[in-house]
Amino acid sequence: MTQTPASPAPVHWKIVIDANDPHAQADFWAAALRYEVEDNSALIEKLLGFGAVPKELTVEFHGRRAFRDLVAVRHPEDPFEEESGTGLGRRLLFQRVPEAKTVKNRLHLDLHPGAGRREKEVARLEGLGARALRRVAEQGGEWVVMADPEGNEFCVQ
Numbered sequence: 001m002t003q004t005p006a007s008p009a010p011v012h013w014k015i016v017i018d019a020n021d022p023h024a025q026a027d028f029w030a031a032a033l034r035y036e037v038e039d040n041s042a043l044i045e046k047l048l049g050f051g052a053v054p055k056e057l058t059v060e061f062h063g064r065r066a067f068r069d070l071v072a073v074r075h076p077e078d079p080f081e082e083e084s085g086t087g088l089g090r091r092l093l094f095q096r097v098p099e100a101k102t103v104k105n106r107l108h109l110d111l112h113p114g115a116g117r118r119e120k121e122v123a124r125l126e127g128l129g130a131r132a133l134r135r136v137a138e139q140g141g142e143w144v145v146m147a148d149p150e151g152n153e154f155c156v157q
Contacts (some may be wrong), residue, residue, distance in 0.1 A: 014072065014091040015109075018101070019150055022094035023061050026071040028149050029092055031128050032111070035073040038091075041065045043084040069096035101151045109154040110143075118144065122156050130154075 019025040030037045041064040047053040048065075059068045071094050074080060078089025113121035122132055122144050129149040136143050144156045 012088065014087075014093050015107070016093045016095055017152060018097040019094040020096070020100060021150070022069065022071045022096050023059070023066070025094040025148065025150060026073050026092075028129055029094075030073040032125055032130070032148075033073065033092075034076070035092070036076045037062065038072045038074055038080070038087055039064060039085040040067065041085070043086075070094070105153050108152070110157055111154060112157045118142075118156055122146065125156065
């Protein structure tokens with residue numbers, strides 16, 4: 001009997017989004033997607049205790065220590081590492097960059113709130129700080145192109 005090698009494990013991934021204010025972006029997208037902002041405070045405290053990270057690279061965020069330039073949001077039902085608070089499933093990571101967004105996204109998120117719920121979802125997202133850029137009605141469907149608080153485009157189907 002010949003054994004075949006086991007299939008390789010799927011590649012773990014996250015979407016990384018450049019931001020001027022990663023914490024504000026994390027709050028917006030956590031609310032928009034009904035995700036959770038990751039709590040990395042235990043990891044950060046450990047790194048600070050070892051002297052591996054200077055305190056200047058951290059900030060107080062939601063009453064706990066967070067990285068100054070990085071913060072992620074994750075799906076509330078996906079697994080995460082207890083020790084670090086890092087999600088192991090669907091995640092968006094916001095990283096601070098010095099420049100503002102200047103061109104159209106090459107990648108964007110499509111949100112699917114469900115049949116007949118687009119307008120209500122657009123209004124909810126506008127209440128969180130997004131803005132509607134244009135409404136599209138084509139043979140293939142209808143959607144609203146929106147921008148998050150830093151101008152990153154996304155669609156609501």
